[in-house]
Amino acid sequence: MKRRTVLVAMAAAPLSAMLPLPAFAQKPIVLGFAQVGAESEWRTANTESIKSSAKEAGIDLKFSDAQQKQENQIKAIRSYIAQKVDVIAFSPVVETGWDTVLVEAKNAKIPVVLTDRAISSKDDTLYVTFIGSDFTEEGRKAGRWLLEKEKGKPGPINIVELQGTVGSAPAIDRKKGFEEIIKGDPRFKIIRSQTGDFTRAKGKEVMEAFLKAEGKNINVLYAHNDDMAIGAIQAIEEAGMKPGQDIVIISVDGVKGAFEAMMAGKLNVSVECSPLLGPQLMSVVKDIKAGKPVPKRIVTQESIFPMEVAAKEFPNRKY
Ligand code: GYE
DSSP states (O other): OHHHHHHHHHHHSOHHHHSOOOTTOOOOOEEEEEEOOSOSHHHHHHHHHHHHHHHHHTOEEEEEEOTTOHHHHHHHHHHHHHTTOSEEEEOOSSSSSOHHHHHHHHHTTOOEEEESSOOOOSOTTSOSEEEEOOHHHHHHHHHHHHHHHTTTOOSOEEEEEEEOSTTOHHHHHHHHHHHHHHTTOTTEEEEEEEEOTTOHHHHHHHHHHHHHHHGGGOOEEEESSHHHHHHHHHHHHHTTOOBTTTBEEEEEEOOHHHHHHHHTTSOOEEEEOOOOOHHHHHHHHHHHHTTOOOOSEEEOOOOEEEGGGHHHHGGGOOO
């Protein structure tokens, strides 16, 4: 009995407690990550994915939340540069205005990885790679689904659009991809388009204004993310209309909240955008540190979920 206890204790002790540390033992890689904020269910899942996969990969993660403000992200990046982290990763809240701080990182020889959102800069040496979705394709998928849904129906089909954060890559590209598809069919008209900043509260508020101005004229809502659609669903119900029936609703992300709305018949379709970027990011960070080449663009694989498949897919959803 006694012997068994000793064995268990030994097995549980970490190797480093029993052996002297060899001289070549490596310090963990330090990664500074500047997150956008906590604006949506998608973002919460993204943060969780980054934190848990850093832990699993043995990477020392420094994490900051910019509350959707570019100046806070720039501050965080500067502090990572000052701390001399090994790699900086961030999800840029908007596309422009990054050159100055990224040149500072470059001068400090700290490699930068973009995750989730892209930047718009003439200098593509300012970052090593961009891991994330093809937002334009997501917009096209939304548009193609609508075309199919409204096949053979008479026009006009009036659309209201809830845009994401102004100047952000997903807002710009989801709009562009969607318009590219519907513009060929004169029945479709975007009659109102405004930002809801990717949040439920703003989505609801802006939808209320749309309903006040347009009332029963609205046939379709295209929301750049699920959270704004969920907020808008509330506004539609409060106006005495049936979301998913009186107004066809399309959104993007595919979070659990959207699946619940689809199963309740209130949301017609959600285009998938995966937030589970953590494992890919950690493996890229390790490759960079090991001096291995990494591709300039890593595109996330995604699908589309109409309400008819929601109940079947729901148990498989990870975010
Ligand atoms: O769709 C939205 C989030 O950048 C892809 O940001 C991301 C978007 C996502 O707030 O829900």
